Amino acid sequence: MRLDVITIFPEYLEPLRHALLGKAIEKGILEVGVHNLRDWATDVHKSVDDTPYGGGPGMVMKPTVWGPALDDVAEGKSVGWQLDSAQPHVDKPRRDDLTGRSFEGYEGEAGDKPLLIVPTPAGRPFTQEMARRWSNEDHIVFACGRYEGIDQRVVEDAANRYRVEEVSIGDYVLIGGEVAVLVMAEAITRLIPGVLGNASSHEEDSFSDGLLEGPSYTKPREWRGLEVPDVLLSGNHKLVEEWRREQSLQRTRERRPDLLRQE
Ligand code: ADE
Secondary structure, rough: OOOEEEOOOOHHHHHHHOOHHHHHHOOOOEEEEEEEEEHHOOOOOOOEEOOOOOOOOEEEEEEEHHHHHHHHHHHHOOOOEEEOOOOOOOOOOOHHHHHHHOOOOOOOOOOOOOEEEEEEEEEEEOHHHHHHHOOOOOOEEOOOOOOOEEEEEHHHOOOOEEEEEEEEEEOOOOOHHHHHHHHHHHHHOOOOOOOOOOOOOHHOOOOOOOOOOOOOOOOEEEEEEEEOOHHHOOHHHHHHHHHHHHHHHHHHHHOOHHHOOOO
């Protein structure tokens, strides 16, 4: 998979080089290009925004800068700042890598048309289901808006050529789309086969069966006077499964009753 991010703060995307994503870059499963929107600004001040029509506070990002930037990045005419992995990992497989599946190639959904994702608090809510679907894409372009957003015609125009999704990561307002891209990129890429060492570790994630994941425990058996639940030491897989399911349901009822009503 290739991810391209267009932003006025390229350094914000540096964390994508680290940890699991850095490892995916190193394995050749993932490529990440970061592009500075100002490279497409044409005036001496390199301005990317202007006052909104109709008045009001804040600034709106200009279509005349975003249009050419998106076209160049979507068509692969700009490679941008190609992120490399922050640290070498391949010589040191983690314990869960040893049981992992290997990378089996891409199964993109729409040929050579990239998926364009525009993070905005006014978008559709990002979900695990979207992350799962988009983990099959070959090429995703993220367009990070700042200020009061991007001139809406940029999205309208792009929709004539690409598949476009305006997406929110939650009911709160960030300063811009960069952090939302970090969130979505991590949620999407961890589901690409070969990125997580142990494939079954995401099959049991919260949300993958519509419920929150229950609590987990490791050694020691007793810590600061707190015991690991007996059932987990019983060796009875059926009982353990039943207990985990009940814990999941209980947690979901308490914390996210809306998830149960959706079923
Ligand atoms: N940009 C600003 N706030 C955002 C949010 N909640 N989700 C996605 N992009 C954003």
